[in-house]
Amino acid sequence: MRWMVKNSDGKLDSMLTFAVIGFLVCMAKFIVHNLSFTYGEFNIDFGAVDAALIGAVLTPTLVAYCSRRYTDAKYKVNGQETKNKDVATDE
Numbered sequence: 001m002r003w004m005v006k007n008s009d010g011k012l013d014s015m016l017t018f019a020v021i022g023f024l025v026c027m028a029k030f031i032v033h034n035l036s037f038t039y040g041e042f043n044i045d046f047g048a049v050d051a052a053l054i055g056a057v058l059t060p061t062l063v064a065y066c067s068r069r070y071t072d073a074k075y076k077v078n079g080q081e082t083k084n085k086d087v088a089t090d091e
Contacts, residue, residue: 015065015068019065023058029054034046
């Protein structure tokens with residue numbers, strides 16, 4: 001998929017893409033939070049920046065990305081993935 005962001009290993013990364021999109025949405029909200037447009041009776045007001053909303057958008061995506069990177073690094077030896085010996089498998 002061409003629209004996905006590549007991580008530092010050069011692989012397409014969906015969680016990093018979601019984190020970047022969430023960051024850009026929060027920055028767009030921060031930039032336009034004081035703007036309001038009126039055209040006749042039609043009014044667009046972007047409202048205030050809400051820290052809870054920004055936290056609700058950024059925290060899950062960044063935590064998921066960091067935890068996935070941690071587990072990828074934890075279960076690799078010499079550049080190859082290894083099986084987790086703590087997890088029961090059918091093999």
